[in-house]
Amino acid sequence: MAVLLLAEVMNGELGVDATAKAVAAVKPLGDVTVLCAGASARGAAATAATIEGVAKVLVAEDARYGHRLAEPTAALLAQLASNYSHIAAPATTDAKNIMPRVAALLDVMIISEVSAVIDADTFERPVYAGNAIQTVKSADSVKVMTIRSASFDAAGTGAGAPVEDATLADDPGLSSWLNDEVAASDRPELGSAKRIVSGGRAVGSKEQFAMIETLADKLGAAVGASRAAVDSGYAPNDWQVGQTGKVVAPDLYVAVGISGAIQHLAGMKDSKVIVAINKDEEAPIFQVADYGLVGDLFQIVPELTEKL
Amino acid sequence: MKVLVPVKRVIDYNVKARVKADGSGVDLANVKMSMNPFDEIAVEEAIRLKEKGVATEIVAVSIGVKQAQETLRTALAMGADRAILVIAADDVHQDIEPLAVAKILKAVIAEEAPQLVIAGKQAIDNDMNATGQMLAALLGWSQATFASKIEISGETAQVTREIDGGLQTIEVKLPTIVTADLRLNEPRYASLPNIMKAKKKPLDEKTAADYGVDVTPRLTIVKTREPEGRKAGIKVGSVDELVTKLKEAGVV
Ligand SMILES: Cc1cc2nc3c(=O)[nH]c(=O)nc-3n(C[C@H](O)[C@H](O)[C@H](O)COP(=O)(O)OP(=O)(O)OC[C@H]3O[C@@H](n4cnc5c(N)ncnc54)[C@H](O)[C@@H]3O)c2cc1C
Ligand SMILES: Nc1ncnc2c1ncn2[C@@H]1O[C@H](COP(=O)(O)O)[C@@H](O)[C@H]1O
Numbered sequence: 001m002a003v004l005l006l007a008e009v010m011n012g013e014l015g016v017d018a019t020a021k022a023v024a025a026v027k028p029l030g031d032v033t034v035l036c037a038g039a040s041a042r043g044a045a046a047t048a049a050t051i052e053g054v055a056k057v058l059v060a061e062d063a064r065y066g067h068r069l070a071e072p073t074a075a076l077l078a079q080l081a082s083n084y085s086h087i088a089a090p091a092t093t094d095a096k097n098i099m100p101r102v103a104a105l106l107d108v109m110i111i112s113e114v115s116a117v118i119d120a121d122t123f124e125r126p127v128y129a130g131n132a133i134q135t136v137k138s139a140d141s142v143k144v145m146t147i148r149s150a151s152f153d154a155a156g157t158g159a160g161a162p163v164e165d166a167t168l169a170d171d172p173g174l175s176s177w178l179n180d181e182v183a184a185s186d187r188p189e190l191g192s193a194k195r196i197v198s199g200g201r202a203v204g205s206k207e208q209f210a211m212i213e214t215l216a217d218k219l220g221a222a223v224g225a226s227r228a229a230v231d232s233g234y235a236p237n238d239w240q241v242g243q244t245g246k247v248v249a250p251d252l253y254v255a256v257g258i259s260g261a262i263q264h265l266a267g268m269k270d271s272k273v274i275v276a277i278n279k280d281e282e283a284p285i286f287q288v289a290d291y292g293l294v295g296d297l298f299q300i301v302p303e304l305t306e307k308l
Numbered sequence: 309m310k311v312l313v314p315v316k317r318v319i320d321y322n323v324k325a326r327v328k329a330d331g332s333g334v335d336l337a338n339v340k341m342s343m344n345p346f347d348e349i350a351v352e353e354a355i356r357l358k359e360k361g362v363a364t365e366i367v368a369v370s371i372g373v374k375q376a377q378e379t380l381r382t383a384l385a386m387g388a389d390r391a392i393l394v395i396a397a398d399d400v401h402q403d404i405e406p407l408a409v410a411k412i413l414k415a416v417i418a419e420e421a422p423q424l425v426i427a428g429k430q431a432i433d434n435d436m437n438a439t440g441q442m443l444a445a446l447l448g449w450s451q452a453t454f455a456s457k458i459e460i461s462g463e464t465a466q467v468t469r470e471i472d473g474g475l476q477t478i479e480v481k482l483p484t485i486v487t488a489d490l491r492l493n494e495p496r497y498a499s500l501p502n503i504m505k506a507k508k509k510p511l512d513e514k515t516a517a518d519y520g521v522d523v524t525p526r527l528t529i530v531k532t533r534e535p536e537g538r539k540a541g542i543k544v545g546s547v548d549e550l551v552t553k554l555k556e557a558g559v560v
Contacts, residue, residue, distance in 0.1 A: 010473065068471075069478065070441065070451055093471045097453045100406065100438035104445035109407045109526035110438045122530065127435050128325035132334050133535050136527040174450035175480040178466065182473035191472075195559070219560065227490060237456065237470045237491060244346075244430055244490065246472075252559040262324055269538055273559045275550065281543070290541035291553050303547045308560060 001030030001120060004080060006073070006089035006098065007048050012040035014047040017192035018090035020154035022147040023051050026088050027155065029120055031055040035080070035166065037073055039066025045163050052158035058166040067177035068094045072169070074101035079169040081106055081142055085120065091146035091247075092191075099146050108140035113247075115151040129243040130266040149191055150249040150270060183236065188222045190239065195252040198224030198241055198268070201232060202257025202279075202297060209234045211298075212256055215305045224248065224268075226258045242267035257297045260285025277301070309460070311354040311363045312422040313388065314413055315347040315370050317379040318433040325433075331531045334433075336400050343379045346428025348386070349488040352495035353426050353458060355387040362460050363424070365389050369416055371409050373397050377511065384506035385498030391509070392416060396516035396523045403434055408516070408523040410442035415519035417447065422483065424465070429454050429487040440487035450480035456491040 003026045008015030014036065023032055032053055036045040037060040045059040058080070064072045077098070081087060087102060089095035091113050103110040115133070116124035122137045123145065190196065197219060199212035209229070216223045225235035227242060241248055243266035253271035258264060260276070260283055268274070269288050276289035277300050286292040293300060319325055320340040328335050343351075357363035368383035370376040371394040380391035394412050396404050404412075417425070430437040444451035452458075452467035456475065459466045460482075468477045470489045498506070516523050544550045554560040 067476070067478075070444075070453070074445065093454060096437050097441065097451070100436075100441035101445040101451065103438070104407060104410060104442035107407075109405055110436065110442070111527065112436050112438060125435075126535065127532075128319065128334055128433055129435070130535055131325040132327045132532050134532050135530040137530050138527055140526050172448070174484075175452070175478050178477040178479055180473070180477075181475040182471075231491065236474060237489075238472055238474050243432065243435065252554070263321070269535075273554070273557050274541075275554070286543070287540045288538045290557075291550055292541065292543045293547070293550050294543060300547060304550065307547055307551050 001085040002083060003029050003032045003086040003088060004077070004084040005032055005034045006077060006095060007034050007036045007044060008090055008092050008094065009036050009038040009041055009044045012038055012043055014044035015092065016047060017154055018092055018149045019048060020051050021149040021152040022088060022090040023053050024155040025114065025117055025147045025152045026086060027053040028117060029086050033058055035060065037065040037076060039063050041065070049161040049163050050157050052156040054158060054161045056161055057163040059163060060166040060168055062168055064171040069175050069177060070097045070101055071174045072171040073098050074105060075169040075172055076166070077102045078105040080166065084142065086143045086145070088145050088147055090149045095146050099144055103144035106142055106144065108142055108144055109138065111136065111138060111143060111145035113148045114145050115148045129262050130269065131262065148247060150247045187216065188220070190222045190224055190241070190246050190248055193222035193250050195219045195221035196224050196248055196250045197221045197254045197256065198226065198258060199229055199235065199256050200226040200258030201228035203229060203234055206234045211301050215301055218305050218308050226264050255285050256301060258285055259283050260288065309363050309424060310365045310367065310420060310422040311357060312417065312420060312425045313347070313350050313354050313366060313368050313383065314425070314427045314439065315351065315368050315379050315383050316344040316428070316431050317341050317370060317372055317376040318344045318431055321345050321432055327532055327534045331533055333401050333529065333532045341375070343382050344428050344431050346430055346488050348495040349490070349492050350426040350428050351383050351386050351388060352493045353488060356493065357460065358387070367392065367420055367422065369394065369413065371396050371404055371412050373400050375400065380511055381506050382498060384509040385503040386496060389509065391511040392514060393511060394514045394516060394519070404523050405525050405527065406436050406438040406442050407526065408521060409439050410446055411521045412516055412519050413443050414446045415521060424483065425485045427485065427487050429489050440485045444485040450484045452478060452480050452484060453487045454489040455486050456489050458486055458492070
């Protein structure tokens with residue numbers, strides 16, 4: 001059995017953490033070939049080759065794979081599929097865009113957000129906002145799946161795998177890229193951060209959200225947000241943690257002025273230590289928090305920032 | 309331009325799903341069901357396109373048990389023009405997989421010939437996030453997932469997408485499949501007069517067999533269990549106490 005793993009490549013760089021976690025997840029299924037596709041992908045491929053457990057790296061470097069458009073990358077994966085029993089990718093927004101398309105091209109079901117690999121055909125995945133965990137057994141000839149990164153520890157560094165060029169697939173030419181609005185940040189990424197501070201609706205404004213960011217910076221943490229904070233424009237969309245945002249499992253998660261709706265809990269309840277700061281002692285977030293502090297965030301957050 | 313909107317009947321987002329004691333699934337008997345929230349956003353977007361004169365007709369489609377008729381009536385009350393119910397199951401616990409849903413939608417599209425399909429990004433029950441992408445693949449169409457803005461001009465659509473690092477805008481050729489994310493719009497409530505009017509709007513009933521689609525699942529659900537529980541910890545009385553506890557836990 002052999003696995004083809006689509007690596008997370010952004011602007012020519014490997015998303016090391018997400019890719020290494022996915023490698024660890026699929027390693028028990030067979031030899032892992034990592035595919036790095038992008039307008040520039042050789043650098044990413046060289047990095048991918050150093051992940052422990054990677055048997056081979058394929059590079060598809062061409063403008064058609066730039067900007068992470070779904071159609072050309074799905075066509076490439078479908079063309080490479082016949083040599084593999086499993087086709088996987090870390091469940092990033094890119095992979096969620098591409099992998100179901102690959103599955104349908106191969107006439108198989110997608111297995112989304114795998115949180116545990118039981119055997120070659122059997123997997124666990126959370127459903128209903130994480131309120132239930134399903135064990136599913138696939139009857140398909142090839143298994144196409146995305147891996148929930150937060151459920152796996154990253155593979156370490158290995159001896160180095162050979163890198164080869166992949167045969168490119170025709171570009172269906174259905175879509176084109178216009179622009180990206182991606183803010184550069186020195187903070188750790190949400191998906192790989194050891195610590196996260198998240199703010200909710202109660203933070204009240206974009207300006208006041210700076211308070212959450214200051215606390216995060218003091219902790220060397222990434223910044224997250226509830227849907228309400230994003231919808232209200234206090235925080236950008238890619239900070240949303242939850243069922244339909246990012247799923248995280250840091251060592252420390254600090255929820256500030258977040259009520260703890262099931263959709264939010266779905267994205268953070270596997271964190272090791274959860275801290276909740278909320279003025280309502282009945283807020284559901286306290287049911288999952290290791291340490292709860294009842295009070296006004298506008299007093300608590302500055303004090304906490306100072307005392308850390 | 310005709311717009312097709314697939315809408316799914318799911319557990320209401322306010323209800324906490326309960327796993328059945330025998331591990332056979334989530335209990336859906338006597339549970340409040342609603343339109344999948346992302347699909348409300350999709351319907352709303354189609355209506356706005358019609359209000360702008362871009363869309364001419366909105367067809368809502370639902371696949372599942374006959375009770376999905378209620379979901380379609382909601383779409384009609386919001387402003388969809390017609391509805392198609394495709395009965396593919398008789399037990400409310402049987403979920404139709406995205407691949408089968410996509411195959412049925414493909415067959416519906418062959419008859420309806422829409423230029424635009426707006427689906428939800430994700431059904432909040434099975435959390436698959438797959439149907440739109442699968443449908444695009446089966447049709448050989450372009451796709452624009454996780455949309456927060458849609459603009460149609462001529463033969464193309466410009467769609468802004470919510471991605472991991474922020475936002476991306478792409479141009480896709482029509483016909484296309486768009487999937488709606490949370491920030492696309494805020495869906496309207498159906499007014500009482502519109503709910504009354506919706507009762508008279510056309511709702512066709514079909515079966516999966518009418519379209520020759522086999523809905524046998526490819527993924528057998530072996531078992532369903534509760535997630536590992538997490539028990540509430542302690543309340544601390546002050547910031548100082550919190551800092552001490554966090555230091556003891558070794559996380560700061
Ligand atoms: C389809 C769908 C998908 C969703 N996906 C997500 C998702 O991915 N992520 C997500 O987060 N949500 C998601 N939601 C939304 C979710 O249901 C909640 O509405 C949302 O999480 C609430 O955000 P909040 O806790 O910031 O706001 P609220 O629920 O309004 O909570 C604010 C909290 O702040 C407290 N507070 C107020 N003032 C203060 C103060 N001065 N000091 C301290 N505490 C204070 C209040 O007691 C309250 O508990 C989704 C909803 C739907 C329908
Ligand atoms: N049974 C169904 N009937 C109608 N639309 C559906 C159905 N299942 C999925 N969809 C559509 O596909 C979207 C994504 O669902 P999923 O891929 O299951 O997460 C939903 O938001 C709906 O727009």
